[in-house]
Amino acid sequence: MSVGKKDITCPPEAIGTPVKDSDLKEGKVTYVEDHPDIRYAWTAGQAISRFLKELKNGKLIATKCNSCRRVMFPPRMFCELCFKPIDDWVYVQDTGTVQTFSISYIDPDAKPLPEPIIVAVIAVDGASPKMGIMHILDEVKPEDVYIGMKVKAVWKDEEEREGAITDIKYWKPVG
Amino acid sequence: MRVAVVGVGYSGFNANTPDLSWKELMFEAAVRAYEDAGINPRRDVDSFITCAEDIWEGFAIFDEFVPDQLGAVLKPTCTICGDFIYGLATAYMHIKSGLADIAVVEAHSKASDILTFGGAIKFAMDPVWLRQIGNAHPYYFAALEMSQYVNECCIDEEQVASVVVKNKNNARLNPSAPYSGRIGVEDVLNSPMVFDPLRKIEIAPRADGAIVFVLASDEIAKELTDLPVWLKGVGWWSETSNYDTMSFNALYAAKAAKMAYKMAGITNAAKEIDFAEVDDRFAFKEIQHIEALELSKRFETATLMAEGYFDRSGEIPVNVSGGNLGIGNLLEATGGQKSLEVVLQLRGQAGKRQLSKAETGVAQAWRYIPTASGAVAVFGV
């Protein structure tokens, strides 16, 4: 079976041909382009449909599990820790506490943003501790944001709301 | 040490599921499976295996969205990019290597969420050699294979049509089959020729559903149930990804079957296998797969098919559930539907479809166009 081991005292041997972006632009490297068209429409399901409907009404709703007594936000149809269906729907407040935050200078395609965005995980009041969602902070200077800061949601006007997470424009500090 | 199926659960199968998200579909199937097995996933299960491909789901890393609805939070969970039967093979290896006593395998299809099905399949084709050619729906790839195969084996269109007739009529006894029909050979021959020689009615339409299996080692299986169904053998094989050297004769299924039969100790499949569930997402494929499983000889299968050898009342019933032509294309859960039917038959729980002689069954699935890979599982009581 052993067909003569090659004597490699110090693997690995680096093999590969690096190319630069300019090589592609200048046509030194052949390549093929493809722009796929693949689209989906996910059914929101029971829990998220209710969540989105309540967002349109300017409210936040969570679900409760009577076994572990957690109030879970965002809502779900089953408690993942007890592995059973949830028992009740509960409204929670649109205020919360910043758990962690970041100041982002780049967009999803890694290009620089015109203005930095403040993104945070906000634990919502009324839900169990640390039940947070990710959202944007605004009306505050980046250097003034801190973990533990109290914030409140700023909603779009009723006519503009469409039943999406963006019905909340951003969260701003209170107090 | 043997491996047994101790619980099965499924949700579906429907052409469309507008009221449930795929998470909720998975949850439903999982709850039924755990109830059937009598276990608590949070406490008893050692390994969870999902069978999914990102592009069918619409997420870049589908693995992320799996644990909550299976009860797998903070437990060993992984994703196999393959059909359900590949997942069964993985669960088998987990139990045999001692990594798990109880393993769970899940697969689902939410094909109704995909708006551009043809675009998704096209995305699987080689970007340099194949994707740029023409603008036709990728089903032409199956038509190319069919054209070569029916010419090589001298199969005429009535023989292929008899596959559709058999499966759609079988599906009428299956309450979970959305595409059943009372049809005859003339109905098939009147169906439009969409990719000559492939007719519209020979292509399985899409369906939604979720299937969850619970497997355990024989020690545990004996404690959990009186009706363990043994996973006697499993095999999987890939030919190549080059379109010009693919056998176009389901060689992957033949080799996977050999591997599974060796593990199960089966030496004469045509005598020892009582019934089979094979992949028939294109009608001609069923003929290829039956031959690959050694249930009949090459060049004889099509004739036997037209004579009713593989009917419900025939010698070796194939696709009594209705197959994919009756139930629908379930994407990666296709092998799951096949395995599900085999297990239900072996347990005597197949309702109106129940066969009288059901002790050893085979489930087989393919990875769909444009691949030449597939897997086979042998179950017995």
Added chain:
Amino acid sequence: MIMEVEKIKGLKFAKKQDVAIVGAGMTTWKRRLNETGKELSYIAVKQALEEAGLTIDDVEMVVMGSAPDTFDGLHMKGEYLLDGSGGSDRPYMRVFVGGGTGVFAPIAGYWHVASGLADVCLVVCEEKMSSCYPHPQSGFKYIWDPILDRPLNPNLIWIFALEMRRYMHVNNIKHEDIALVSVKNKANALDHPCAQVAEKITVEDVLNSEPMALPVRRLDVSPPSDGAAALIMVAPHIARQLTDEPVWVDGVGWALDTTMWYNRDLYFPRYVAEAAKMAYKMAHITDPRKEIDVAEPYDPFDYKELHHMEGLGLARKGEAPILTREGVTARDGDLPTCPSGGLLGVGNPIAATMGVKACELYWQLAYRAGKRQVAKEVTTGVCQAWGDLMQVGTVMVMSNKR
């Protein structure tokens, strides 16, 4: 019929057979490579087979690990890559747990051999991120929940920044201490032939580099790369024919946390701790800090190395930056960590990072790491990978003694 099965008795590791690693290989890692994914896989596999002294005909089964299809631009990319990775005409399976695939693919190779189904299993990992335009990071747009997250246009760096901030806050750690990891790994990588971004930098360079999503700055991050790596895992009787010093797999573990990452406190990677618990139990390790000689935790960001060290039990919570500052994790220290240069120094081709995690651990324990070889004597090591939305931990423990 509901029967009460006893609480999990812990995992029974009645292995059918032991598993050894006898060869590994990898390609060079660069931002853009001319070779196709198939060719990269082929190069890595060829090197691994040469080191082991085997040919492709000896290989019985193949496991492929490759991360999101969106980068290569192919659906069912496992099927496309199979002939380049030696999967033609044999059982071939692709596994995927996001970024954790780098150590999960060898775990999959492990169970192929341990279950007795194969005596020789080839594990290949490949990644071609440069195919994705306008930037590989664009592929990460689709990892987020389409209803709760995507409408906010999130960038991948956000979750890291949020986690880093939380880690620093709870443990009271300064950015200067975290930057030391980037300095260490990029310097270590100068000795790695395949490295993409190896260089000598200082803590000031890191703190002054371009802000991406504060507190994460450009030199805190590993770059996207193209590359491939391969490993050969065999049964004991085959290992004894090939070499006098195989490296054995002592323990494997993996765990996946809940999708709802914003419902968790991010300062501690409990998914890594769960996976490590499983692997250490299997390997009979009770005090990792003493019993592990060399470690390769996943370091896509500098703070991640510290975060994972704590998850692996190699340091108490908040202690990892202190160990780094004191030189314990340097190549000549008591617990050398990422002696290869890790992802920060060599590059980050997601699944192919197996090359600097599992493959590197193998080379270290086989004493074949050349200039990267750590100073102390090594018997047992651990490698770990992480992935998804702060969810998956995959751990493998290896040793060279039996």
